[in-house]
Amino acid sequence: MRNLIIANWKMFYGPVKAGAWVRAFRRERLPKDLEISIAVPAVSLAAARASLGRATIPALAAQNSFWEKEGAYTGEISPSMLLEFGVSMCIVGHSERRTYLGETDEMVAKKAAALQKVGIVPVICVGETDVQRKKGQAKRVVKSQVTKAIADLKPDGRAPAVIAYEPIWAIGSGKPCSAVEAKEMHDVIRDVLEKAWGGRYRDEIRVIYGGSVTDRNIYEYVSTNGIDGALVGGASLDPRQFALLCRASTPA
Numbered sequence: 001m002r003n004l005i006i007a008n009w010k011m012f013y014g015p016v017k018a019g020a021w022v023r024a025f026r027r028e029r030l031p032k033d034l035e036i037s038i039a040v041p042a043v044s045l046a047a048a049r050a051s052l053g054r055a056t057i058p059a060l061a062a063q064n065s066f067w068e069k070e071g072a073y074t075g076e077i078s079p080s081m082l083l084e085f086g087v088s089m090c091i092v093g094h095s096e097r098r099t100y101l102g103e104t105d106e107m108v109a110k111k112a113a114a115l116q117k118v119g120i121v122p123v124i125c126v127g128e129t130d131v132q133r134k135k136g137q138a139k140r141v142v143k144s145q146v147t148k149a150i151a152d153l154k155p156d157g158r159a160p161a162v163i164a165y166e167p168i169w170a171i172g173s174g175k176p177c178s179a180v181e182a183k184e185m186h187d188v189i190r191d192v193l194e195k196a197w198g199g200r201y202r203d204e205i206r207v208i209y210g211g212s213v214t215d216r217n218i219y220e221y222v223s224t225n226g227i228d229g230a231l232v233g234g235a236s237l238d239p240r241q242f243a244l245l246c247r248a249s250t251p252a
């Protein structure tokens, strides 16, 4: 299984800057044995696609989706609409959406299932807060988030889910979770997958880490058994820096 690195631009870069980012990134040297995806704002999908053309590196991802196909849901975007841009992955349940927009585990589950149904890989974000970790509740919280999020998913669909472990205290804080601690939580997540779907899927589903990943620490994560890649926010905003991070993820 190849490692997966996803750029999460969050609410940065409208169509003009998105096109420029993609053109700059495409000029960079990138490792062959790595899957790279960029999660761009919905309004920038068309521009990013236009700059990518038929190129599949990086693959195009979205940051959010609704669960219904169409209807009276003002402001929402459906998985089949994302598909029209050639989107192959979509982030769901990012902690920023859970915090600022009240996204619940049930909503995350519905979104993930709807995406999988049209063949888009749901990248399900889970993670505990600082307070929860300090109280010793981190594992319980993450276990519950994963169990609920995958409730309506199929393990071996054409778009197998990716789980992104993103401890909230590590996001954008410059205080990453150590690879050892991340691996510990990845094992907990794999226990949930095994319980839900059987032993075979323990290692077949990719579990990636997110939270203050940079070109300086990426290798520590991806060289750890059980960490299959990274979700990268801040360090993905500069195309050259993100390419450097991608290169740093493979042995020199």
Ligand code: PGA
Binding pocket: 008, 166, 170, 171, 172, 173, 210, 211, 212, 213, 231, 232, 233, 234, 235
């Ligand atoms: P960060 O964000 O890399 O800036 O910490 C990661 C994320 O929120 O996906």
